[in-house]
Amino acid sequence: MSAETVQIAYSPCPNDTFVFDALAHGRVPDAPALDVTFADIDVTNGMAERGESDALKVSYAVLPYVLDEYALLPCGGALGRGCGPLVLTREAGLDLTGRTVAVPSEKSTAYLLFRLWAAETVPGGVGEIVVMPFHEIMPAVRDGKVDAGLVIHEARFTYGGYGLHKLADMGEHWESTTGLPIPLGAIIAKRSLGTQSLTRLADSIRASVRAAWDDPGASRPYVMAHAQEMDPAVADQHIGLYVNEFTADLGEDGYAAVRGLLTRAAAEGLLPPLGPGALDFP
Known part of the structure:
Protein backbone atom coordinates (compact mmCIF):
# COMPACT_ATOMS: atom_id res chain seq x y z
CA MET A 1 0.00 0.00 0.00
CA SER A 2 1.16 3.54 -0.75
CA ALA A 3 0.85 6.26 1.86
CA GLU A 4 -2.06 7.69 -0.12
CA THR A 5 -4.19 4.66 -1.02
CA VAL A 6 -6.04 2.20 1.21
CA GLN A 7 -7.33 -1.09 -0.20
CA ILE A 8 -10.78 -1.60 1.28
CA ALA A 9 -13.50 -4.20 0.79
CA TYR A 10 -17.13 -3.62 1.71
CA SER A 11 -20.54 -4.75 0.53
CA PRO A 12 -22.60 -3.15 -2.25
CA CYS A 13 -25.44 -2.70 0.26
CA PRO A 14 -26.92 0.80 0.64
CA ASN A 15 -25.60 1.40 4.14
CA ASP A 16 -21.98 0.79 3.09
CA THR A 17 -22.16 2.78 -0.14
CA PHE A 18 -23.93 5.62 1.71
CA VAL A 19 -21.23 5.69 4.40
CA PHE A 20 -18.28 5.52 2.04
CA ASP A 21 -19.58 7.60 -0.89
CA ALA A 22 -17.83 10.87 -0.03
CA LEU A 23 -14.59 9.11 0.93
CA ALA A 24 -14.56 6.82 -2.12
CA HIS A 25 -15.10 9.79 -4.44
CA GLY A 26 -12.46 12.10 -3.02
CA ARG A 27 -14.84 14.52 -1.28
CA VAL A 28 -13.25 14.22 2.18
CA PRO A 29 -10.35 16.67 2.62
CA ASP A 30 -6.97 15.22 3.65
CA ALA A 31 -8.30 11.65 3.41
CA PRO A 32 -6.49 8.66 1.88
CA ALA A 33 -7.71 7.48 -1.51
CA LEU A 34 -9.67 4.24 -1.51
CA ASP A 35 -9.13 1.25 -3.78
CA VAL A 36 -12.55 -0.38 -3.33
CA THR A 37 -13.52 -4.03 -3.76
CA PHE A 38 -17.20 -4.92 -3.46
CA ALA A 39 -17.92 -8.26 -1.84
CA ASP A 40 -20.60 -10.05 0.16
CA ILE A 41 -19.96 -10.28 3.92
CA ASP A 42 -19.07 -13.98 3.78
CA VAL A 43 -16.34 -13.11 1.27
CA THR A 44 -14.96 -10.18 3.26
CA ASN A 45 -14.89 -12.31 6.43
CA GLY A 46 -12.69 -14.82 4.58
CA MET A 47 -10.52 -12.05 3.15
CA ALA A 48 -9.91 -10.74 6.66
CA GLU A 49 -8.89 -14.17 7.92
CA ARG A 50 -6.38 -14.36 5.06
CA GLY A 51 -5.18 -10.77 5.56
CA GLU A 52 -6.07 -9.86 1.98
CA SER A 53 -6.96 -6.16 2.30
CA ASP A 54 -5.82 -3.08 4.23
CA ALA A 55 -9.34 -2.48 5.54
CA LEU A 56 -12.63 -4.39 5.41
CA LYS A 57 -16.23 -4.43 6.52
CA VAL A 58 -16.66 -7.73 8.39
CA SER A 59 -19.02 -9.41 10.81
CA TYR A 60 -18.32 -8.69 14.47
CA ALA A 61 -18.36 -12.46 14.93
CA VAL A 62 -15.10 -12.78 12.97
CA LEU A 63 -13.16 -10.37 15.21
CA PRO A 64 -11.66 -12.97 17.57
CA TYR A 65 -10.00 -14.61 14.54
CA VAL A 66 -8.48 -11.44 13.04
CA LEU A 67 -7.70 -8.92 15.79
CA ASP A 68 -4.06 -9.96 16.00
CA GLU A 69 -3.56 -8.48 12.53
CA TYR A 70 -6.41 -5.97 12.35
CA ALA A 71 -7.66 -3.19 14.63
CA LEU A 72 -11.36 -2.46 15.14
CA LEU A 73 -12.13 1.06 13.93
CA PRO A 74 -14.49 3.02 16.21
CA CYS A 75 -16.72 4.09 13.32
CA GLY A 76 -18.19 3.14 9.95
CA GLY A 77 -19.83 -0.12 11.01
CA ALA A 78 -23.39 -1.27 11.66
CA LEU A 79 -24.90 -1.45 15.13
CA GLY A 80 -28.34 -0.46 16.19
CA ARG A 81 -31.69 -1.26 17.70
CA GLY A 82 -34.58 -2.92 15.93
CA CYS A 83 -32.28 -4.06 13.12
CA GLY A 84 -31.50 -7.66 13.94
CA PRO A 85 -31.52 -10.65 11.59
CA LEU A 86 -34.81 -12.50 11.09
CA VAL A 87 -35.64 -16.19 10.86
CA LEU A 88 -38.17 -16.68 8.06
CA THR A 89 -40.30 -19.71 7.16
CA ARG A 90 -43.01 -20.58 4.64
CA GLU A 91 -45.16 -22.01 7.41
CA ALA A 92 -46.02 -19.74 10.35
CA GLY A 93 -44.83 -20.99 13.73
CA LEU A 94 -42.68 -23.80 12.33
CA ASP A 95 -40.74 -25.87 14.88
CA LEU A 96 -37.11 -25.70 13.76
CA THR A 97 -36.04 -28.89 15.52
CA GLY A 98 -34.08 -30.91 12.99
CA ARG A 99 -34.88 -28.46 10.18
CA THR A 100 -32.58 -27.22 7.42
CA VAL A 101 -31.72 -23.53 7.82
CA ALA A 102 -30.02 -21.30 5.25
CA VAL A 103 -27.63 -18.68 6.67
CA PRO A 104 -25.52 -15.98 4.98
CA SER A 105 -22.25 -17.05 6.63
CA GLU A 106 -21.17 -19.33 9.45
CA LYS A 107 -18.81 -16.56 10.61
CA SER A 108 -21.50 -13.86 10.49
CA THR A 109 -22.87 -11.99 13.48
CA ALA A 110 -26.31 -13.01 12.25
CA TYR A 111 -25.41 -16.69 12.62
CA LEU A 112 -23.86 -16.09 16.02
CA LEU A 113 -27.04 -14.37 17.24
CA PHE A 114 -29.04 -17.23 15.72
CA ARG A 115 -26.99 -19.83 17.60
CA LEU A 116 -27.43 -17.97 20.89
CA TRP A 117 -31.20 -17.76 20.22
CA ALA A 118 -31.52 -21.40 19.11
CA ALA A 119 -29.65 -22.65 22.17
CA GLU A 120 -32.47 -21.20 24.30
CA THR A 121 -35.52 -21.73 22.09
CA VAL A 122 -34.87 -24.89 20.02
CA PRO A 123 -33.89 -27.40 22.72
CA GLY A 124 -33.83 -30.29 20.24
CA GLY A 125 -31.40 -28.39 18.03
CA VAL A 126 -31.82 -27.34 14.41
CA GLY A 127 -30.75 -29.65 11.60
CA GLU A 128 -28.47 -28.92 8.67
CA ILE A 129 -27.05 -25.41 8.20
CA VAL A 130 -26.62 -24.35 4.55
CA VAL A 131 -24.53 -21.27 3.68
CA MET A 132 -25.69 -19.23 0.68
CA PRO A 133 -25.46 -15.59 -0.46
CA PHE A 134 -28.05 -13.59 1.48
CA HIS A 135 -30.01 -12.56 -1.64
CA GLU A 136 -30.63 -16.25 -2.48
CA ILE A 137 -32.05 -17.18 0.93
CA MET A 138 -35.63 -15.93 0.63
CA PRO A 139 -36.21 -17.57 -2.77
CA ALA A 140 -34.79 -20.83 -1.36
CA VAL A 141 -37.24 -20.74 1.57
CA ARG A 142 -40.14 -19.79 -0.72
CA ASP A 143 -39.30 -22.63 -3.12
CA GLY A 144 -38.98 -25.22 -0.34
CA LYS A 145 -35.27 -25.85 -0.88
CA VAL A 146 -34.70 -25.16 2.83
CA ASP A 147 -37.09 -25.09 5.77
CA ALA A 148 -36.05 -21.70 7.13
CA GLY A 149 -33.74 -18.84 6.34
CA LEU A 150 -31.73 -16.41 8.43
CA VAL A 151 -31.92 -13.07 6.62
CA ILE A 152 -30.21 -9.72 6.97
CA HIS A 153 -30.20 -6.29 5.33
CA GLU A 154 -33.25 -5.12 3.37
CA ALA A 155 -34.93 -8.53 3.67
CA ARG A 156 -36.57 -7.06 6.81
CA PHE A 157 -38.70 -4.93 4.50
CA THR A 158 -39.31 -7.31 1.60
CA TYR A 159 -39.93 -10.82 2.95
CA GLY A 160 -43.70 -10.43 2.76
CA GLY A 161 -43.41 -10.23 -1.01
CA TYR A 162 -42.05 -13.78 -0.97
CA GLY A 163 -45.03 -15.06 1.02
CA LEU A 164 -42.83 -15.77 4.03
CA HIS A 165 -43.47 -15.50 7.76
CA LYS A 166 -41.23 -14.09 10.48
CA LEU A 167 -40.59 -16.86 12.98
CA ALA A 168 -38.28 -14.83 15.22
CA ASP A 169 -36.25 -11.62 15.36
CA MET A 170 -32.71 -12.24 16.59
CA GLY A 171 -32.33 -8.57 17.46
CA GLU A 172 -35.41 -8.53 19.69
CA HIS A 173 -34.05 -11.56 21.53
CA TRP A 174 -30.62 -9.95 21.94
CA GLU A 175 -31.99 -6.59 23.09
CA SER A 176 -34.49 -8.12 25.51
CA GLN A 196 -1.20 7.72 12.38
CA SER A 197 -2.73 6.10 9.28
CA LEU A 198 -5.36 4.24 11.30
CA THR A 199 -6.42 7.44 13.04
CA ARG A 200 -6.51 9.30 9.71
CA LEU A 201 -8.66 6.55 8.18
CA ALA A 202 -11.09 6.59 11.12
CA ASP A 203 -11.35 10.39 11.00
CA SER A 204 -11.96 10.22 7.25
CA ILE A 205 -14.73 7.64 7.64
CA ALA A 218 -25.09 13.30 -3.16
CA SER A 219 -24.71 9.59 -2.38
CA ARG A 220 -27.82 8.51 -4.31
CA PRO A 221 -26.07 7.63 -7.63
CA TYR A 222 -23.45 5.49 -5.85
CA VAL A 223 -26.03 3.81 -3.64
CA MET A 224 -28.44 2.95 -6.44
CA ALA A 225 -25.69 1.87 -8.86
CA HIS A 226 -24.81 -0.98 -6.49
CA ALA A 227 -28.21 -1.71 -4.92
CA GLN A 228 -29.05 -4.71 -7.13
CA GLU A 229 -32.24 -3.21 -8.62
CA MET A 230 -33.54 -2.39 -5.15
CA ASP A 231 -36.51 -0.04 -4.86
CA PRO A 232 -35.20 3.42 -3.86
CA ALA A 233 -37.66 3.55 -0.95
CA VAL A 234 -36.29 0.24 0.37
CA ALA A 235 -32.74 1.58 0.00
CA ASP A 236 -33.73 4.60 2.08
CA GLN A 237 -35.25 2.35 4.77
CA HIS A 238 -32.09 0.26 4.75
CA ILE A 239 -29.88 3.33 5.25
CA GLY A 240 -32.16 4.73 7.93
CA LEU A 241 -31.98 1.50 9.91
CA TYR A 242 -28.27 0.69 9.67
CA VAL A 243 -26.60 4.13 9.55
CA ASN A 244 -27.00 5.80 12.92
CA GLU A 245 -25.05 7.35 15.79
CA PHE A 246 -23.04 4.15 16.22
CA THR A 247 -21.82 4.46 12.63
CA ALA A 248 -20.29 7.84 13.45
CA ASP A 249 -18.82 6.57 16.72
CA LEU A 250 -19.21 3.28 18.59
CA GLY A 251 -19.20 5.09 21.92
CA GLU A 252 -19.62 3.46 25.30
CA ASP A 253 -22.81 1.56 24.44
CA GLY A 254 -21.40 0.34 21.14
CA TYR A 255 -18.24 -1.06 22.69
CA ALA A 256 -20.31 -2.61 25.51
CA ALA A 257 -22.48 -4.35 22.90
CA VAL A 258 -19.49 -5.71 20.99
CA ARG A 259 -17.76 -6.87 24.14
CA GLY A 260 -21.01 -8.38 25.42
CA LEU A 261 -21.66 -10.34 22.24
CA LEU A 262 -18.14 -11.74 21.94
CA THR A 263 -17.84 -12.52 25.66
CA ARG A 264 -21.19 -14.29 25.74
CA ALA A 265 -20.36 -16.26 22.59
CA ALA A 266 -16.99 -17.30 24.04
CA ALA A 267 -18.69 -18.42 27.27
CA GLU A 268 -21.01 -20.62 25.15
CA GLY A 269 -17.99 -22.08 23.33
CA LEU A 270 -19.06 -20.51 20.03
CA LEU A 271 -16.00 -18.26 19.61
CA PRO A 272 -12.44 -18.07 20.95
CA PRO A 273 -12.10 -15.62 23.85
CA LEU A 274 -10.79 -12.12 23.15
CA GLY A 275 -7.35 -11.21 24.40
CA PRO A 276 -6.98 -8.27 26.80
CA GLY A 277 -7.13 -4.94 24.98
CA ALA A 278 -8.09 -6.63 21.70
CA LEU A 279 -10.84 -4.06 21.00
CA ASP A 280 -8.71 -1.03 21.87
CA PHE A 281 -8.16 1.45 19.07
CA PRO A 282 -4.60 2.80 18.74
Whole structure:
Protein backbone atom coordinates (compact mmCIF):
# COMPACT_ATOMS: atom_id res chain seq x y z
CA MET A 1 0.00 0.00 0.00
CA SER A 2 1.16 3.54 -0.75
CA ALA A 3 0.85 6.26 1.86
CA GLU A 4 -2.06 7.69 -0.12
CA THR A 5 -4.19 4.66 -1.02
CA VAL A 6 -6.04 2.20 1.21
CA GLN A 7 -7.33 -1.09 -0.20
CA ILE A 8 -10.78 -1.60 1.28
CA ALA A 9 -13.50 -4.20 0.79
CA TYR A 10 -17.13 -3.62 1.71
CA SER A 11 -20.54 -4.75 0.53
CA PRO A 12 -22.60 -3.15 -2.25
CA CYS A 13 -25.44 -2.70 0.26
CA PRO A 14 -26.92 0.80 0.64
CA ASN A 15 -25.60 1.40 4.14
CA ASP A 16 -21.98 0.79 3.09
CA THR A 17 -22.16 2.78 -0.14
CA PHE A 18 -23.93 5.62 1.71
CA VAL A 19 -21.23 5.69 4.40
CA PHE A 20 -18.28 5.52 2.04
CA ASP A 21 -19.58 7.60 -0.89
CA ALA A 22 -17.83 10.87 -0.03
CA LEU A 23 -14.59 9.11 0.93
CA ALA A 24 -14.56 6.82 -2.12
CA HIS A 25 -15.10 9.79 -4.44
CA GLY A 26 -12.46 12.10 -3.02
CA ARG A 27 -14.84 14.52 -1.28
CA VAL A 28 -13.25 14.22 2.18
CA PRO A 29 -10.35 16.67 2.62
CA ASP A 30 -6.97 15.22 3.65
CA ALA A 31 -8.30 11.65 3.41
CA PRO A 32 -6.49 8.66 1.88
CA ALA A 33 -7.71 7.48 -1.51
CA LEU A 34 -9.67 4.24 -1.51
CA ASP A 35 -9.13 1.25 -3.78
CA VAL A 36 -12.55 -0.38 -3.33
CA THR A 37 -13.52 -4.03 -3.76
CA PHE A 38 -17.20 -4.92 -3.46
CA ALA A 39 -17.92 -8.26 -1.84
CA ASP A 40 -20.60 -10.05 0.16
CA ILE A 41 -19.96 -10.28 3.92
CA ASP A 42 -19.07 -13.98 3.78
CA VAL A 43 -16.34 -13.11 1.27
CA THR A 44 -14.96 -10.18 3.26
CA ASN A 45 -14.89 -12.31 6.43
CA GLY A 46 -12.69 -14.82 4.58
CA MET A 47 -10.52 -12.05 3.15
CA ALA A 48 -9.91 -10.74 6.66
CA GLU A 49 -8.89 -14.17 7.92
CA ARG A 50 -6.38 -14.36 5.06
CA GLY A 51 -5.18 -10.77 5.56
CA GLU A 52 -6.07 -9.86 1.98
CA SER A 53 -6.96 -6.16 2.30
CA ASP A 54 -5.82 -3.08 4.23
CA ALA A 55 -9.34 -2.48 5.54
CA LEU A 56 -12.63 -4.39 5.41
CA LYS A 57 -16.23 -4.43 6.52
CA VAL A 58 -16.66 -7.73 8.39
CA SER A 59 -19.02 -9.41 10.81
CA TYR A 60 -18.32 -8.69 14.47
CA ALA A 61 -18.36 -12.46 14.93
CA VAL A 62 -15.10 -12.78 12.97
CA LEU A 63 -13.16 -10.37 15.21
CA PRO A 64 -11.66 -12.97 17.57
CA TYR A 65 -10.00 -14.61 14.54
CA VAL A 66 -8.48 -11.44 13.04
CA LEU A 67 -7.70 -8.92 15.79
CA ASP A 68 -4.06 -9.96 16.00
CA GLU A 69 -3.56 -8.48 12.53
CA TYR A 70 -6.41 -5.97 12.35
CA ALA A 71 -7.66 -3.19 14.63
CA LEU A 72 -11.36 -2.46 15.14
CA LEU A 73 -12.13 1.06 13.93
CA PRO A 74 -14.49 3.02 16.21
CA CYS A 75 -16.72 4.09 13.32
CA GLY A 76 -18.19 3.14 9.95
CA GLY A 77 -19.83 -0.12 11.01
CA ALA A 78 -23.39 -1.27 11.66
CA LEU A 79 -24.90 -1.45 15.13
CA GLY A 80 -28.34 -0.46 16.19
CA ARG A 81 -31.69 -1.26 17.70
CA GLY A 82 -34.58 -2.92 15.93
CA CYS A 83 -32.28 -4.06 13.12
CA GLY A 84 -31.50 -7.66 13.94
CA PRO A 85 -31.52 -10.65 11.59
CA LEU A 86 -34.81 -12.50 11.09
CA VAL A 87 -35.64 -16.19 10.86
CA LEU A 88 -38.17 -16.68 8.06
CA THR A 89 -40.30 -19.71 7.16
CA ARG A 90 -43.01 -20.58 4.64
CA GLU A 91 -45.16 -22.01 7.41
CA ALA A 92 -46.02 -19.74 10.35
CA GLY A 93 -44.83 -20.99 13.73
CA LEU A 94 -42.68 -23.80 12.33
CA ASP A 95 -40.74 -25.87 14.88
CA LEU A 96 -37.11 -25.70 13.76
CA THR A 97 -36.04 -28.89 15.52
CA GLY A 98 -34.08 -30.91 12.99
CA ARG A 99 -34.88 -28.46 10.18
CA THR A 100 -32.58 -27.22 7.42
CA VAL A 101 -31.72 -23.53 7.82
CA ALA A 102 -30.02 -21.30 5.25
CA VAL A 103 -27.63 -18.68 6.67
CA PRO A 104 -25.52 -15.98 4.98
CA SER A 105 -22.25 -17.05 6.63
CA GLU A 106 -21.17 -19.33 9.45
CA LYS A 107 -18.81 -16.56 10.61
CA SER A 108 -21.50 -13.86 10.49
CA THR A 109 -22.87 -11.99 13.48
CA ALA A 110 -26.31 -13.01 12.25
CA TYR A 111 -25.41 -16.69 12.62
CA LEU A 112 -23.86 -16.09 16.02
CA LEU A 113 -27.04 -14.37 17.24
CA PHE A 114 -29.04 -17.23 15.72
CA ARG A 115 -26.99 -19.83 17.60
CA LEU A 116 -27.43 -17.97 20.89
CA TRP A 117 -31.20 -17.76 20.22
CA ALA A 118 -31.52 -21.40 19.11
CA ALA A 119 -29.65 -22.65 22.17
CA GLU A 120 -32.47 -21.20 24.30
CA THR A 121 -35.52 -21.73 22.09
CA VAL A 122 -34.87 -24.89 20.02
CA PRO A 123 -33.89 -27.40 22.72
CA GLY A 124 -33.83 -30.29 20.24
CA GLY A 125 -31.40 -28.39 18.03
CA VAL A 126 -31.82 -27.34 14.41
CA GLY A 127 -30.75 -29.65 11.60
CA GLU A 128 -28.47 -28.92 8.67
CA ILE A 129 -27.05 -25.41 8.20
CA VAL A 130 -26.62 -24.35 4.55
CA VAL A 131 -24.53 -21.27 3.68
CA MET A 132 -25.69 -19.23 0.68
CA PRO A 133 -25.46 -15.59 -0.46
CA PHE A 134 -28.05 -13.59 1.48
CA HIS A 135 -30.01 -12.56 -1.64
CA GLU A 136 -30.63 -16.25 -2.48
CA ILE A 137 -32.05 -17.18 0.93
CA MET A 138 -35.63 -15.93 0.63
CA PRO A 139 -36.21 -17.57 -2.77
CA ALA A 140 -34.79 -20.83 -1.36
CA VAL A 141 -37.24 -20.74 1.57
CA ARG A 142 -40.14 -19.79 -0.72
CA ASP A 143 -39.30 -22.63 -3.12
CA GLY A 144 -38.98 -25.22 -0.34
CA LYS A 145 -35.27 -25.85 -0.88
CA VAL A 146 -34.70 -25.16 2.83
CA ASP A 147 -37.09 -25.09 5.77
CA ALA A 148 -36.05 -21.70 7.13
CA GLY A 149 -33.74 -18.84 6.34
CA LEU A 150 -31.73 -16.41 8.43
CA VAL A 151 -31.92 -13.07 6.62
CA ILE A 152 -30.21 -9.72 6.97
CA HIS A 153 -30.20 -6.29 5.33
CA GLU A 154 -33.25 -5.12 3.37
CA ALA A 155 -34.93 -8.53 3.67
CA ARG A 156 -36.57 -7.06 6.81
CA PHE A 157 -38.70 -4.93 4.50
CA THR A 158 -39.31 -7.31 1.60
CA TYR A 159 -39.93 -10.82 2.95
CA GLY A 160 -43.70 -10.43 2.76
CA GLY A 161 -43.41 -10.23 -1.01
CA TYR A 162 -42.05 -13.78 -0.97
CA GLY A 163 -45.03 -15.06 1.02
CA LEU A 164 -42.83 -15.77 4.03
CA HIS A 165 -43.47 -15.50 7.76
CA LYS A 166 -41.23 -14.09 10.48
CA LEU A 167 -40.59 -16.86 12.98
CA ALA A 168 -38.28 -14.83 15.22
CA ASP A 169 -36.25 -11.62 15.36
CA MET A 170 -32.71 -12.24 16.59
CA GLY A 171 -32.33 -8.57 17.46
CA GLU A 172 -35.41 -8.53 19.69
CA HIS A 173 -34.05 -11.56 21.53
CA TRP A 174 -30.62 -9.95 21.94
CA GLU A 175 -31.99 -6.59 23.09
CA SER A 176 -34.49 -8.12 25.51
CA THR A 177 -31.84 -10.30 27.15
CA THR A 178 -28.99 -7.75 27.24
CA GLY A 179 -30.48 -4.26 26.88
CA LEU A 180 -27.66 -3.52 24.43
CA PRO A 181 -27.74 -2.50 20.76
CA ILE A 182 -27.13 -5.20 18.16
CA PRO A 183 -23.57 -5.40 16.80
CA LEU A 184 -23.69 -6.47 13.15
CA GLY A 185 -20.84 -5.23 10.94
CA ALA A 186 -17.44 -3.78 11.88
CA ILE A 187 -14.80 -1.83 9.99
CA ILE A 188 -11.30 -3.16 10.60
CA ALA A 189 -7.90 -2.06 9.30
CA LYS A 190 -4.43 -3.58 9.48
CA ARG A 191 -2.43 -2.63 12.54
CA SER A 192 0.66 -2.55 10.32
CA LEU A 193 -0.63 0.67 8.75
CA GLY A 194 0.49 2.41 11.93
CA THR A 195 -1.32 4.56 14.47
CA GLN A 196 -1.20 7.72 12.38
CA SER A 197 -2.73 6.10 9.28
CA LEU A 198 -5.36 4.24 11.30
CA THR A 199 -6.42 7.44 13.04
CA ARG A 200 -6.51 9.30 9.71
CA LEU A 201 -8.66 6.55 8.18
CA ALA A 202 -11.09 6.59 11.12
CA ASP A 203 -11.35 10.39 11.00
CA SER A 204 -11.96 10.22 7.25
CA ILE A 205 -14.73 7.64 7.64
CA ARG A 206 -16.43 9.79 10.29
CA ALA A 207 -16.22 12.77 7.95
CA SER A 208 -17.69 10.67 5.12
CA VAL A 209 -20.63 9.63 7.33
CA ARG A 210 -21.33 13.25 8.27
CA ALA A 211 -21.06 14.35 4.63
CA ALA A 212 -23.65 11.72 3.69
CA TRP A 213 -26.01 12.93 6.41
CA ASP A 214 -25.51 16.58 5.43
CA ASP A 215 -26.34 15.92 1.77
CA PRO A 216 -28.08 12.55 1.36
CA GLY A 217 -28.80 13.22 -2.32
CA ALA A 218 -25.09 13.30 -3.16
CA SER A 219 -24.71 9.59 -2.38
CA ARG A 220 -27.82 8.51 -4.31
CA PRO A 221 -26.07 7.63 -7.63
CA TYR A 222 -23.45 5.49 -5.85
CA VAL A 223 -26.03 3.81 -3.64
CA MET A 224 -28.44 2.95 -6.44
CA ALA A 225 -25.69 1.87 -8.86
CA HIS A 226 -24.81 -0.98 -6.49
CA ALA A 227 -28.21 -1.71 -4.92
CA GLN A 228 -29.05 -4.71 -7.13
CA GLU A 229 -32.24 -3.21 -8.62
CA MET A 230 -33.54 -2.39 -5.15
CA ASP A 231 -36.51 -0.04 -4.86
CA PRO A 232 -35.20 3.42 -3.86
CA ALA A 233 -37.66 3.55 -0.95
CA VAL A 234 -36.29 0.24 0.37
CA ALA A 235 -32.74 1.58 0.00
CA ASP A 236 -33.73 4.60 2.08
CA GLN A 237 -35.25 2.35 4.77
CA HIS A 238 -32.09 0.26 4.75
CA ILE A 239 -29.88 3.33 5.25
CA GLY A 240 -32.16 4.73 7.93
CA LEU A 241 -31.98 1.50 9.91
CA TYR A 242 -28.27 0.69 9.67
CA VAL A 243 -26.60 4.13 9.55
CA ASN A 244 -27.00 5.80 12.92
CA GLU A 245 -25.05 7.35 15.79
CA PHE A 246 -23.04 4.15 16.22
CA THR A 247 -21.82 4.46 12.63
CA ALA A 248 -20.29 7.84 13.45
CA ASP A 249 -18.82 6.57 16.72
CA LEU A 250 -19.21 3.28 18.59
CA GLY A 251 -19.20 5.09 21.92
CA GLU A 252 -19.62 3.46 25.30
CA ASP A 253 -22.81 1.56 24.44
CA GLY A 254 -21.40 0.34 21.14
CA TYR A 255 -18.24 -1.06 22.69
CA ALA A 256 -20.31 -2.61 25.51
CA ALA A 257 -22.48 -4.35 22.90
CA VAL A 258 -19.49 -5.71 20.99
CA ARG A 259 -17.76 -6.87 24.14
CA GLY A 260 -21.01 -8.38 25.42
CA LEU A 261 -21.66 -10.34 22.24
CA LEU A 262 -18.14 -11.74 21.94
CA THR A 263 -17.84 -12.52 25.66
CA ARG A 264 -21.19 -14.29 25.74
CA ALA A 265 -20.36 -16.26 22.59
CA ALA A 266 -16.99 -17.30 24.04
CA ALA A 267 -18.69 -18.42 27.27
CA GLU A 268 -21.01 -20.62 25.15
CA GLY A 269 -17.99 -22.08 23.33
CA LEU A 270 -19.06 -20.51 20.03
CA LEU A 271 -16.00 -18.26 19.61
CA PRO A 272 -12.44 -18.07 20.95
CA PRO A 273 -12.10 -15.62 23.85
CA LEU A 274 -10.79 -12.12 23.15
CA GLY A 275 -7.35 -11.21 24.40
CA PRO A 276 -6.98 -8.27 26.80
CA GLY A 277 -7.13 -4.94 24.98
CA ALA A 278 -8.09 -6.63 21.70
CA LEU A 279 -10.84 -4.06 21.00
CA ASP A 280 -8.71 -1.03 21.87
CA PHE A 281 -8.16 1.45 19.07
CA PRO A 282 -4.60 2.80 18.74
